[in-house]
Amino acid sequence: MSKNILFIAPPAGGKGTICRVLVEKDNYVHISTGEMLRDIEDEKIKxxxxxxNLIDDKIVIDLITKKLSSLNGKPFILDGFPRTLAQGIELDKILNELNLTIDLVIDLKVSNDTLIKRITGRLICPHCNRTYNKFFMPPRVSGICDVCNNNLIKRTDDNEETFKVRYKTFIEETFPLIDFYKSQGKVISIDGEDNIYEHIVSVINND
Ligand SMILES: [Zn+2]
Structure with a gap:
């Protein structure tokens, strides 16, 4: 039985990789606000x-509502939303109207050192969106995508300075959501330092 999942993790917490595996193996719809926003051609958003910086609530909520309305009963993973308590409250309203619920909130715990390596080592294929890391998960050939042979790129926001801003925002704005979802009995904390896919799958399949 699939569960609708929300990930709460610091920037570079490893959500993207787990989400990809869940989508490939378990037929999940990955709702990533980061990806949706990067696809929008708008200078201010870019x-x-x-x-x-956090993006204007109205823009993000419109994107999420559209996506959640088009699921046709498939299970989903929310990644990058909600980012604030206000958004969490808004999300509950949207889900209510659509007759959907979040079943499980995964609180991914990762140390600061690991996060910085993940950020500064991250490489992305602009063609198929697969991500690599030069410290933890290098491509077979340096700088080249294993899947489609395109040149890998670094995202401009993947640097230590931007990370520090995003981490501070995470602690101040996003972290309070853990208590919000704990009060609904939905939170499971997972050590995100190493092989977490198996752990997450066992949590999802365990009732
Ligand atoms: Zn590729």
Whole structure:
């Protein structure tokens, strides 16, 4: 039985990788606000993303509502939303109207050192969106995508300065959501330092 999942993790917490595996193996719909926002051609949004600022609630909520309305009963993973308590409250209203619920909130715990390596080592294929890391998960050939042979790139917002801004925002704005979802009995904390896919799958399949 699939569960609808929300990930709460610091920037570079490793959500993207786990989400990809869940989508490939378990037929999940991955709802990533980061990816949806990066696809929008808008200078202000691009600037805010590059600077690590939060994006205007209305824009993000519209995107999420559209996506959640088009699921046709498939299980989903929310990644990158909600980022604030206010958004969490808003999300509950949207889910209610659509007759959907979040079943499980995964609180991914990762140390600061690991996060910084993940950020500064991250490489992305602009063609198929697969991500690599030069410290933890290098491509077979340096700088080249294993899947489609395109040149890998670094995202402009993947640097230590932007990370610090995003991490501070995470602690101040996003972290309070853990208590919000704990009060609904939905939170499971997982050590995100190493092989977490198996752990997450056992949590999802365990009632
Ligand atoms: Zn590729």
């Amino acid at each position: 600037r805010d993303l590059a600077n690590g």
